[in-house]
Structure formats: C-alpha cells, structure tokens
Amino acid sequence: MRKLPEEREASTSGPATAGAVKHDSAALHVSGKARYVDDLPAPANLLYAYPGLSTVARGRILSMDLSAVRALPGVAAVLTCDDIPGHRDIGPVFPGDPLLAEGEVSFLGQVLFVVAASTQQVARQAARLASIEYEEQPPALDVVDGIGEQRFVRPTHSQQRGDTRAALEAAPHTLRGEFHSGGQEQMYLEGQAAMAVPQDDGGMLVYSSTQHPSEGQKLVAEVLGLPLSLVTCEVRRMGGAFGGKETNANQWACLAALLARHTGSAVKLRLARAEDFITTGKRHPFYSRYEVGFDSDGMILGLDLELAGNCGMSPDLSDAIVDRAMFHADNAYFLPAAHIRGHRVQTNTVSHTAFRGFGGPQGMLAIENIVEQIATATGLDPLDVRKRNFYTAEGGRDTTHYGQQLNQHIVAPLVERLERSADYRARREAIREANAASPVLKRGLALTPVKFGISFTVQHLNQAGALLHVYTDGSIQLNHGGTEMGQGLYTKVAQVVARELQVDLASITCTATRTDKVPNTSPTAASSGSDLNGMAAKDAAGKIRRRLTVFAAEHFGVAEDEIHFSAGYIRAGEHKLSFAELAQLAYMHRVPLSATGYYRTPKIHYDRTTAQGRPFFYYAYGAAVSEVVVDTLTGEYRVLRTDICQDVGDSLNPAIDVGQVEGGFIQGMGWLTTEELVWGEDGRLQTTGPAGYKIPAISDTPEILNVELLPDSPNTEATIFHSKAVGEPPLMLAISVWAALRDAIASLGEYRHSPPLDAPATPERVLAACQAVRTAHREPRP
Structure with a gap:
C-alpha cells in the first residue's frame, strides 16, 4: 500500500510543475520503444567487438598466439596492449586498471585482447580461439589473510574519537566478534554496451551505457591520444546501472573506440550476460x-x-x-x-x-x-x-x-x-x-x-552544470550532466525548470546527456543526481526568468515586482500573455533565451x-x-x-x-x-x-x-x-x-x-x- 500526499498527485495534462508526475519515458519503457545503445540504428559498415579473457586468476603471460583468432573469416582486427597509441591504464582515480593486460593477469576474466568482426557471433567465436600459455600462481582470495599479509590496494585509514581502550576497559560489559557480508551483482537489465563512431575531423563519437560520460570521454581521449575536445560521449538512457556503470563502463567504451580508430569503421561492443558477470565489479564483500x-x-x-x-x-x-x-x-x-x-x-x-x-x-x-x-x-x-x-x-x-x-x-x-x-x-x-x-x-x-x-x-565531484534553451514557440530544451538510468532524474529536473518558469511540464524536452553540451560533469551517483543537476537547472532557468522579468518590466512600463509568472502565463501589470508570446516578444527585442547553470555543494569538507x-x-x-x-x-x-x-x-x-x-x-x-x-x-x-x-x-x-x-x-x-x-x-x-x-x-x-x-x-x-x-x-x- 502506497501512501502519497493526495494534493501532490498532479496530472501532466495541466500546468504540472511538481507532484506525482509519471516518468518521462514510462510509456517507452513498457512498450519496448525506448532506445538503448544496442537499439541505435547501425551505421554503415558497423563492426562488432568482443574481448578475449584470461582463463587463470593470477599468473604471468608466457605467450599469446592469436593467429587462429585473426584467421577466422569475418575478423577485421585483433588488438593487444601494444596497439594502444595513448594511455594503457584506465584507473579512474589511481592506476592499476590496464585496458588490456600486459605481461601479467590478476583475475580470471581479465581482458587480454579485443576482436572486431562482421557480426557479434563471429567476434565472440574468434575471441575464444586464442592459444595462451601462462606461468600460473595460486590466487589470493581470502580477505582475512590479506589483512595479515598487509596486501592492500590503498593505505589503511582510521578515525578516532576519545580514548577507546580506556572506555572498553571501564565498560561493565564487553563483546568481541567478527562478521562477513557478501558482495552483490548489479544485475542491470541492459548489460555493458558502447558504440564508437569515427568522425571526419579525427574525433570520436561514443555512445555508452555509462553513469559518468565525462570520465568516459576523458579516458577514450587518453587511450587514443586525443584532446578531450575531439571526443564526445552521449548517453540518453541506461537500462539500469546501480553503480556498475560508473567506472566499469569505461573499458568497453575505450575498447570500442580503439578498434574504431584502428579500422576506420564504427564499432559496437556488447557483453553477453556471463562475460558481464565475470569481467565487471560487484559490491565489495x-x-x-x-x-x-x-x-x-x-x-x-x-x-x-x-x-x-x-x-x-x-x-x-x-x-x-x-x-x-x-x-x-x-x-x-x-x-x-x-x-x-x-x-x-x-x-x-x-x-x-x-x-x-x-x-x-x-x-x-x-x-x-x-x-x-x-x-x-x-x-x-x-x-x-x-x-x-x-x-x-x-x-x-x-x-x-x-x-x-x-x-x-x-x-x-x-x-x-x-x-x-x-x-x-x-x-x-x-x-x-x-x-x-x-x-x-x-x-x-x-x-x-x-x-x-x-x-x-570526494569534494570536487560535488558540482554540476546545465544548459537551457527557450525557443520562440515557448518550448524548452533542457540538458544537464546527470544520466537517466530509470530512476526518473530527467523527469525531476524537468519539473524543477517547469516550477521555476511556471510552464507546463509537457513543454520541456530533456535531451540526451552529452559532453559537448555540458562539460566536466560528475557521475550520476551518491544519490546526488537531483540535488546537483536540479540546482544547476534551476540556476539556468532563474537566469532566463530574470532576463524576461527585466525585459517585460521595461517593455510594458511597469515595475519588476509587477511581473508574475504563473501557470504558463505572465502578468505585467494589466497585461497578460502566454509564456510563448513573451518568448517571441523577447526574441524580437534581442533578449538572449539560452543560459547555462552551475551549482556546487556548499559547506562540505573532510581532512x-x-x-x-x-x-x-x-x-x-x-x-x-x-x-x-x-x-x-x-x-x-x-x-x-x-x-x-x-x-x-x-x-x-x-x-x-x-x-x-x-x-x-x-x-x-x-x-x-x-x-x-x-x-x-x-x-x-x-x-x-x-x-x-x-x-x-x-x-x-x-x-x-x-x-x-x-x-x-x-x-x-x-x-x-x-x-x-x-x-x-x-x-x-x-x-x-x-x-x-x-x-x-x-x-x-x-x-x-x-x-x-x-x-x-x-x-x-x-x-x-x-x-x-x-x-x-x-x-x-x-
């Protein structure tokens, strides 16, 4: 049984700006018409990519014979770490994540090479034909042993208040114990997927199922040896993510882009479910x-x-x-x-x-x-x-x-x-x-x-940007750095703009997240999507509202406090006109109807x-x-x-x-x-x-x-x-x-x-x- 405030169950048929408005893509989701990366129309001469994976968890690569992979009919390219023109490590914060393994493997399922072929089936088949010889070592799998052996990926951090030992010794009762909690697979409905399309200016357009388009853009650029300005990453929606596409989407986008650069053709990489399980990270046990x-x-x-x-x-x-x-x-x-x-x-x-x-x-x-x-x-x-x-x-x-x-x-x-x-x-x-x-x-x-x-x-991630265009018919196009993974972020941010400008939600179109529209964005994560992007969009809408207020006051000869926005209309003293009419009038008087917005979270810090x-x-x-x-x-x-x-x-x-x-x-x-x-x-x-x-x-x-x-x-x-x-x-x-x-x-x-x-x-x-x-x-x- 759901308990919703009845007064907020607003309809989208009227000037809805807040309340229980349905998800903007709900009808597309349930009808199967929503487009994800794998649904995008295939560019001409599209190639399909698939990774070749290690079959041991720990060891040194002694030899890697890929001749059978290259010989399979339909294979267009097979690349290893030696074919990477730029950075080979795509660690998002600290190094340690090679795009393609180089000399050693550290887990079973690590990517060793990548294949591009005429079909998905051929690419998958070819990726399994490699002959690889390892000097295998026993894998380290136990976390308790890891503590004793000081086997850490980053230094231990501690927090302390008071004299804990004295408090424990003085306490009437004490208990000691240990506890294990397991990991968790994100199990998104849409698996990891990316498509890279070479551009005629030497750049790369990447469609990626990612929560962090800007990081994907940066890493693709670094792998290819390009400036960030020549790489654009676009995300319209994801079929679920839950954190599994914050950093883990980067490898597949980089591999697709690497193959696209090498072959000159568009390349799509889509993981099958079993390989998605094996090669992508989980919740930490x-x-x-x-x-x-x-x-x-x-x-x-x-x-x-x-x-x-x-x-x-x-x-x-x-x-x-x-x-x-x-x-x-x-x-x-x-x-x-x-x-x-x-x-x-x-x-x-x-x-x-x-x-x-x-x-x-x-x-x-x-x-x-x-x-x-x-x-x-x-x-x-x-x-x-x-x-x-x-x-x-x-x-x-x-x-x-x-x-x-x-x-x-x-x-x-x-x-x-x-x-x-x-x-x-x-x-x-x-x-x-x-x-x-x-x-x-x-x-x-x-x-x-x-x-x-x-x-x-991480303090610097607490920022966001937005781009807002008002057109002369009163329709509005909204873009921001947040990504939509089914959680309704696009709907909420559009509601913010509708509320700020007092227009009907139906007049607002929220376009795909793109790094060439709003740059240097943070991941959609940490439950901050609405907080950050909503405030950035409100800032952009507030700038436009302010310009329209100043213009209307001057045009109609009234004080600014006599300008009122409400339910799709603007009152300027005794004058009343629709938002579309005001937008057209402002355009004719050369008032800019586009604005960027920005927000950074205040007060936060940690030493x-x-x-x-x-x-x-x-x-x-x-x-x-x-x-x-x-x-x-x-x-x-x-x-x-x-x-x-x-x-x-x-x-x-x-x-x-x-x-x-x-x-x-x-x-x-x-x-x-x-x-x-x-x-x-x-x-x-x-x-x-x-x-x-x-x-x-x-x-x-x-x-x-x-x-x-x-x-x-x-x-x-x-x-x-x-x-x-x-x-x-x-x-x-x-x-x-x-x-x-x-x-x-x-x-x-x-x-x-x-x-x-x-x-x-x-x-x-x-x-x-x-x-x-x-x-x-x-x-x-x-």
Whole structure:
C-alpha cells in the first residue's frame, strides 16, 4: 500500500510543475520503444567487438598466439596492449586498471585482447580461439589473510574519537566478534554496451551505457591520444546501472573506440550476460571484527572496529567506498569513544566497484550486527537498544565520530511514528506467543533505522552544470550532466525548470546527456543526481526568468515586482500573455533565451590527516519494520510484511520517490538474503547468471508492503526546493529483514543465544544458524 500526499498527485495534462508526475519515458519503457545503445540504428559498415579473457586468476603471460583468432573469416582486427597509441591504464582515480593486460593477469576474466568482426557471433567465436600459455600462481582470495599479509590496494585509514581502550576497559560489559557480508551483482537489465563512431575531423563519437560520460570521454581521449575536445560521449538512457556503470563502463567504451580508430569503421561492443558477470565489479564483500563496551541498559560506551573491504585486483573506487563504510559505521547511533579502521584488501578477483550505497550499507550492517549482539547479551528488545543509542540534541550526543554535527534530529521521531503505525510492540508480543506454540515455523520481527550521508565524499565531484534553451514557440530544451538510468532524474529536473518558469511540464524536452553540451560533469551517483543537476537547472532557468522579468518590466512600463509568472502565463501589470508570446516578444527585442547553470555543494569538507570534517551536506533518514517466517527444519523463509517510513524532505515527485523506496528495499533484501556470489578456489566466479545467482522475484516481495514518505519534513539545508535524496538510502532499510531472520532463529533458544548469521542469509546459512542456536541452548551455560 502506497501512501502519497493526495494534493501532490498532479496530472501532466495541466500546468504540472511538481507532484506525482509519471516518468518521462514510462510509456517507452513498457512498450519496448525506448532506445538503448544496442537499439541505435547501425551505421554503415558497423563492426562488432568482443574481448578475449584470461582463463587463470593470477599468473604471468608466457605467450599469446592469436593467429587462429585473426584467421577466422569475418575478423577485421585483433588488438593487444601494444596497439594502444595513448594511455594503457584506465584507473579512474589511481592506476592499476590496464585496458588490456600486459605481461601479467590478476583475475580470471581479465581482458587480454579485443576482436572486431562482421557480426557479434563471429567476434565472440574468434575471441575464444586464442592459444595462451601462462606461468600460473595460486590466487589470493581470502580477505582475512590479506589483512595479515598487509596486501592492500590503498593505505589503511582510521578515525578516532576519545580514548577507546580506556572506555572498553571501564565498560561493565564487553563483546568481541567478527562478521562477513557478501558482495552483490548489479544485475542491470541492459548489460555493458558502447558504440564508437569515427568522425571526419579525427574525433570520436561514443555512445555508452555509462553513469559518468565525462570520465568516459576523458579516458577514450587518453587511450587514443586525443584532446578531450575531439571526443564526445552521449548517453540518453541506461537500462539500469546501480553503480556498475560508473567506472566499469569505461573499458568497453575505450575498447570500442580503439578498434574504431584502428579500422576506420564504427564499432559496437556488447557483453553477453556471463562475460558481464565475470569481467565487471560487484559490491565489495566486507569483513569486520570488533570489540564493543556497553552497560546493562545497552548503551554503547566504546567501540573498536575494523572494516575490511575485499577490493579485488585494483583500487578502482575502493578508497572512497571503504571511507563511506567508515562514515556509516555509526548508522544512527552516537559513539562516545570509537576507533574505526578501514582496510582496502587486494585479492585476485575482478576489481569491485560502486554499488548503490557505495560502502554505506556494509558499514551500517556492521554496527547493526553489534547492536543485535548487545541486545542478546542484555536480554533487551533490540529496538530499545537502538533507541537508547540514537543521536540526540541533548547532552553533547549530536556529533559523529568524524566530527560532523547533526543539524536535524529526525530518526527518533520517525522511528516512534513507525513503531506506532506498524503496531510493533503488540505484534512482537503476539509473535513470541505464536513461536512458543510452533516448534518448526518461527516468526521474527525487527525495526531498524537508517541515517545516510548525502554528498560525494570526494569534494570536487560535488558540482554540476546545465544548459537551457527557450525557443520562440515557448518550448524548452533542457540538458544537464546527470544520466537517466530509470530512476526518473530527467523527469525531476524537468519539473524543477517547469516550477521555476511556471510552464507546463509537457513543454520541456530533456535531451540526451552529452559532453559537448555540458562539460566536466560528475557521475550520476551518491544519490546526488537531483540535488546537483536540479540546482544547476534551476540556476539556468532563474537566469532566463530574470532576463524576461527585466525585459517585460521595461517593455510594458511597469515595475519588476509587477511581473508574475504563473501557470504558463505572465502578468505585467494589466497585461497578460502566454509564456510563448513573451518568448517571441523577447526574441524580437534581442533578449538572449539560452543560459547555462552551475551549482556546487556548499559547506562540505573532510581532512584525511585528522579524519575530521563535514563530508556530507545533510543526512537522509528512514526506518523499516519487517516480519518474517522461517522453517527451522529447512532454513527456508518468507518476508510476510514490511512497513517503511522514509524522509525525503519536501519531495520533488512522491510517485517516483515511493518507487525508489520500494525498489531500493527489494534490492537490499536481495543482497542480504538470496544473492550469493561464489568464487572457486581457482578464482573462477561460479555464479555467472540468473540460474545460479538469485535476485528477488516478484513473489519474494512482502505480501504487505506499506511505504510512507515522512510528511511535513522539509530539508533544513538549501537543497533543491528542500527535498532530500532518495536513490541509495532505502536500500539499507532491508537490514530489517536480516535482523528479523535473526529474531526468528533466536526464538529457538528462548532469545538467549545470538544466532551466527553472516550475510547473505541464504537458507543454508539460516539452517546452520538454527542448528547452532539449538546446540547452544542444549548445552549448559558455564
């Protein structure tokens, strides 16, 4: 059941500027008419590319015989690292990501060479004909071993507040433990794809399914040895991305462009699903170990926490991802004394990369596991432990362990509201009574909060640009640096312009993101798409509105404060004319009707030397209550009901925001329950498609799913119309499902034993946890 403010359910038939407006491409999506990279009309003489992949996880290349590859009929070109005219390393931040392997391989599936052929089938067939000899070495795959061996892709970073050791020694109770959380495949519907088209000026036009067109442009230019001005990257839409196309799209765009430069023909590279799984990064698996001190009321007094991200073979974005895990190792809880260390461990797997939440979910899950352990140790309701540890405005409990002061205290009242609306207390009592009478099927209930920081933690990425054209018929063309991956960004930013100019949303066309229209853009990531691009578009629209205001005042001989924009019309004193009429009139009087807009996020900073600062402009909050039932003889389970309350500030579009909450929650549920990535001892990924890798199906959705956007909660920071980000925060609401599974399992031991339940909580792990609790309950306590 969705709860939307009725007054915001605006129609697109009238002068809609805000509210629950449908996605701009919704009809195209459901009809199959939306064009993605692979749907673009094929240029003349188009060639198809495919990569040749390593078959070992670690070793030295002794020889590479590609004669059979070149000899296959239909093959037009075969390129290796020696054919790259410019940069050979495409690491997005730090080096370590060779475009084509040179001398050594670091994971099974690394790209060694690339083929261009007359058809996709020929290219794939040819890529498998190489004869390669390796000097193979045992792959390093264990993250715990990596910590001990100091095998890191980037240096360890730490954050500290207070004397943690003294706090732990003085605490009435302490616990030690460790916890593993698995990775996650982005599983976008549209796989990685790019098409490169040579231009007659020596440049390159690249169509790429990427969240970061400007980075794709830069790396293509560097690989080809061209100035950036000769490379244009265009993105109209992606069929999903979730972070997997932030940096991982670059390799395929660069390879297509390299082949296009070499052959003089347009080249398209589209990965099949199995190779997409093998060659692209996932959410980082994490390992944590901790020592926590607390009192009998469950109050945390001190925490020593190590977080280790399994980064794979290279840095990629791991430095920032582990940073964000550390920033979110408090979730919604005040840590009076804390020492948090983040390790970036190198392993011989594909380099792991961005995924919705960008490390935040792993950090939050680590602290939520600790809270669960404290609740079991004290015999308290986990919700009471959570509430007692919330940040508050009183008593100096309002500053994070990295020095950022909270200026909105939303989580406590939000949780209280959800606790009441979901009838948490009564249901918990009813579940305990039902479990006592049911020896096999056990139910569990949990309420977990979310506090998620909004901003790129790399400061310079917090900027955006926009380009706005008003035509003489009153129609408007909007372009900005954000990319559309199904999340409704184009719709939201267009709504911002419609609201600023007070015109009908239907009069605004949002064109494909292109690096020759808005340059030097940031990735569409970190939940900042609407915040950054919306503000840039508002700036551009405000400039045009200001010009039209000044012109109308002069033309009609009235004061500027007598110019009013409303519902597609402009009033100038006693005069009223449509927006189109004013645009035509302004053009005839040589008033410029095009403007650029720009925005950079204020106030944010972080000093890594002191590990203190304000890395986030604001926080988004939420909470979820989930109820599950577990078959304790098989480990199988179902999610029966979930109630969610999410703070999105003053929502730009409630319909889109509710959809994001629902989708994020289900995706998070998949990460924490059924989605398990399995690597063999040889470093080969065993789960390379939906037959072995189980994302949630519609049947896994809770039968009852109540979603409420927290009403009357405008953002106190000057965000776009006081809204809040909604892309990533809802994913972490799914921690309530994992906690509810723990609660159900704990009932086997009368809630006195903590279930050992790493994530994902697959049926096998749930069954093992059930057996462990039964065993612990039978054994007498020392």
